[in-house]
Amino acid sequence: MLLNPVEAARAFRWAAVYRFALLAVNADSPAAITDCLEAARQVDAPIMIETSLWQLTGHSFGAGDATTGLARYLVQLAALAQSPRYHSVPVLFHTDHIKGPETLPLLKAALRGLPTGIGNSVISPSTLSLDSSQLTEAQNIAAIVELGREADATQRPLTLEMEAGVDDGITPLDVARRLLQGVEAVTPGYLALWAPGVGTQHGLGDQSGFSAEAVRQHQRLATEICGRPVGVALHGSSGLAVTDLQAAVEAGVVKVNWSSESLLLRSQAAQEFYASHTAQLFKHHPAWKATAMDHGVQSFVSARYLPRVVERLQVLGAVGKGSVLRQGLAG
Numbered sequence: 001m002l003l004n005p006v007e008a009a010r011a012f013r014w015a016a017v018y019r020f021a022l023l024a025v026n027a028d029s030p031a032a033i034t035d036c037l038e039a040a041r042q043v044d045a046p047i048m049i050e051t052s053l054w055q056l057t058g059h060s061f062g063a064g065d066a067t068t069g070l071a072r073y074l075v076q077l078a079a080l081a082q083s084p085r086y087h088s089v090p091v092l093f094h095t096d097h098i099k100g101p102e103t104l105p106l107l108k109a110a111l112r113g114l115p116t117g118i119g120n121s122v123i124s125p126s127t128l129s130l131d132s133s134q135l136t137e138a139q140n141i142a143a144i145v146e147l148g149r150e151a152d153a154t155q156r157p158l159t160l161e162m163e164a165g166v167d168d169g170i171t172p173l174d175v176a177r178r179l180l181q182g183v184e185a186v187t188p189g190y191l192a193l194w195a196p197g198v199g200t201q202h203g204l205g206d207q208s209g210f211s212a213e214a215v216r217q218h219q220r221l222a223t224e225i226c227g228r229p230v231g232v233a234l235h236g237s238s239g240l241a242v243t244d245l246q247a248a249v250e251a252g253v254v255k256v257n258w259s260s261e262s263l264l265l266r267s268q269a270a271q272e273f274y275a276s277h278t279a280q281l282f283k284h285h286p287a288w289k290a291t292a293m294d295h296g297v298q299s300f301v302s303a304r305y306l307p308r309v310v311e312r313l314q315v316l317g318a319v320g321k322g323s324v325l326r327q328g329l330a331g
Contacts, residue, residue, distance in 0.1 A: 002081040002091050005159040007329050008126040009192045011046060011090060012231045014328045015254040020317035021234070024048035024094055025309070026259035028055045030076055031298040032266060037086045038302075039309035044322040046090035047313075048126075048255065049077055052097035056106075066106050070095075071114040074123045078116075090325040092126040094161070096257065099131035104143060108150050111158060127193070129161035129233075137175070140164065141182035148187025161193035161255075166235040170214045171196035173221055180225045193233040193255055194222040198248075200236035204260050207240045212247040219252030231255065238262075245315050256316055265305050273300040 003011060015022055027033045027049050040047035051073055056062050062069020074093060081091040098106060107130060113122025128147060132140040144162050151158035164179050165171050176196055183191060196218045199209035215232050222230035231254030237245065238261035245256065273296070274281075280291040290296055313319050 001087055001089070002078045002093060003126045003329075005124070005126055005157040008092050009159045010329060011092065011325050012192050012254045013229050014325055015321075016229050016231050016252070018317075018321060018324055019249060020321050021249045021253050021256045022046050022048045022092065023309070023312050023316055023318060024050045024092075024096070024233075024255050024257045025262055026050050026052060026055070026096060026257065028058060028263070029060050031294075031301070032262070032305075033077060033080065035302050035306050036309055037080060037089055037091065039306050039313065040089045040091075040322065041086055042306075043310055043313055043319040044088075045313045045318040045320070046092070046322055046325050047318075048092040048094055050094035050096040050257070052131075052259075053099065053102075054097075066102055067109060067114070070106065070110055070125075071116070071123070074114060074125065075116050078123055088322065088326070090322055090329070094127045095125055095129055096259075097131045098129070099134060103130050104146055107147060111147065111150055111156055112154055113156070124156070127159045127161060129163060129193070129195070132163050132165075133167070137164075137178060137182075141179060144183045144191075145186045148183070148190045151190060152187065158190050159192045160190045161195055161233050162191055163195035163233070163235065165197045166195060167201055168197050169209065170199050170211055171218070173217060176218055176221055177225065180222055184226055188226075189228075191222075191226055191230060194218060194230050195233040195235055198232070198234065200234065200240060202236045202238075202260065204239050204264065207236070207244070210240060210244050210248075212244070212251045215248050215251035215253055233257065238264075242315050246317075249317055256312075258312060262305075262309075265308055266301055269301040269304040270297055272304075273297045 025036045056066040056069030061072050198214040199211045219232045232252050233255040234253045235257045237256045280287045
């Protein structure tokens with residue numbers, strides 16, 4: 001089941017109460033999405049699927065058009081999440097690393113609802129965020145406030161994540177206070193996630209600067225300023241030690257982004273498939289067609305990737321929490 005923005009906010013509150021984090025996978029193909037939902041189904045865990053601008057404009061979705069890509073991505077995910085096989089899995093869809101001049105037009109369109117192509121029906125993400133890495137503090141506040149005002153004007157539900165200087169070391173608390181207060185003073189009630197810098201880095205580089213204490217301080221500050229529970233979203237989790245991930249969850253992280261390591265795992269598995277099946281990719285080989293078909297490589301990749309997703313869900317304490325969220329959402 002694909003959660004709406006109101007249900008997503010409730011899911012983060014339950015994650016905080018039960019001390020687990022939702023794994024947010026930056027999935028760049030329909031096959032990767034399927035594998036993530038399958039892993040979650042197998043261990044009764046909730047899962048977040050998120051996409052960045054490069055996925056939306058990529059060949060599997062928008063082929064250069066981010067708006068088309070977002071609509072296509074959402075429709076495909078919704079169809080899968082509502083299917084009998086995955087209907088019991090709490091699924092959230094999140095926009096991640098959206099930046100540049102098309103950011104606000106794209107996110108406003110998503111907030112209002114993107115056409116599904118089926119009658120007049122529309123569909124929206126569970127949660128929204130934008131990439132603030134190239135924005136000043138004032139621009140960051142203004143962009144988030146503009147989304148809040150759009151929600152006010154359209155009376156559409158909205159659940160937001162706000163970020164700040166994720167790759168710039170540990171975000172000072174005074175910076176966090178200015179950013180959070182700047183949003184809450186104008187458009188209160190929409191922030192459910194706060195993504196400060198806590199010493200991690202995007203990519204697969206050095207993660208020795210991570211600080212669980214920084215997570216704890218930021219979670220407390222965000223909750224104090226907003227007057228409601230606000231969980232921390234951890235960016236740059238690839239390469240972080242298991243003990244650090246667990247400490248992060250204990251300190252107040254409720255969402256963990258996972259992209260670089262996920263991409264590496266899938267690409268290495270594909271490389272292994274083609275290296276080990278080279279002889280079958282000649283027209284005179286009896287198995288060439290089965291080998292060349294997308295199902296061949298994707299099944300091979302899935303067999304290697306899916307267990308690693310399950311491992312990640314276990315580390316974040318999400319295994320068995322699907323039933324917790326289903327009960328919480330039903331109550």
